[in-house]
Amino acid sequence: MAEHPAEVQITPEAIRGRKGGAPIVCLTAYTYPIARLLDPHADLLLVGDSVAMVLHGHATTLGATMEMMIMHGQAVMRGCRRACVVVDMPAGSYEHSAGQALASARRIMDETGCHAVKLEGGTDMADRIAAIVYAGIPVMGHIGLQPQSVEKEGGYKIKGRTQEDSKRLLADAQAVEKAGAFSVVIEGTVEPVAADITRRLSIPTIGIGASAQCDGQILVIDDAVGLTVDRVPKFVREYADLRSAVADAAQRYAADVRARRFPGPEHVFQPKGKSAP
């Protein structure tokens, strides 16, 4: 029997309750059809700010805007019946103050109807998380490699390679937990450190480029189905090859159009009373 009966919506509290239990299946989703396809299989769908890169062709997630996140959040919510839907807070929408963070989180919740928001940061963002949670909005944390800091850090740097960095990561994770987050993404962090943080926290950890010991895993959907056209990160396993499928379909369609094999008689309309020859 399925762990969650169809149509029972999985809440952030239910995700929190999965700590130490069956691994939590998470994927990103940005559009209605993909949400429809993933909803029966995933526990949590993240409308990640990676949408700026994946669908809009920006170089980094810093290209994401509130309007972009809200529009994709609404599309995903239309396609979801059971998965817990989390929408990313874009860079610039929460860092300035707890008040700004709360106003942005409220706007995302009100305009999308999603179940929770996610923001990047550890000890430095704990007061923003606490303010949002205090107002009754569930928050997912995000520590380790934080893509919104790519310009500040001069690239995507794997975390936890030194003892000092590992200590800082644990402090970040504990600050996010104490601030009231219902779960935390650990991204781009060396395996033993991610596994250790998972053992020490009472909330679920969701790994990406982290550890199989995390309480759940997340991948960017376009990476998982082999649709990513630029560099595929080391931590990705491709479960399909949609790049080849799309290129092959486009090539066969082009050949049919050029040879006038498409449309066929079954694809065109005839005047009333006449049937296709």
Ligand code: KIV
């Ligand atoms: O934006 C995103 O897709 C994310 C995941 C990689 C966790 O934050």
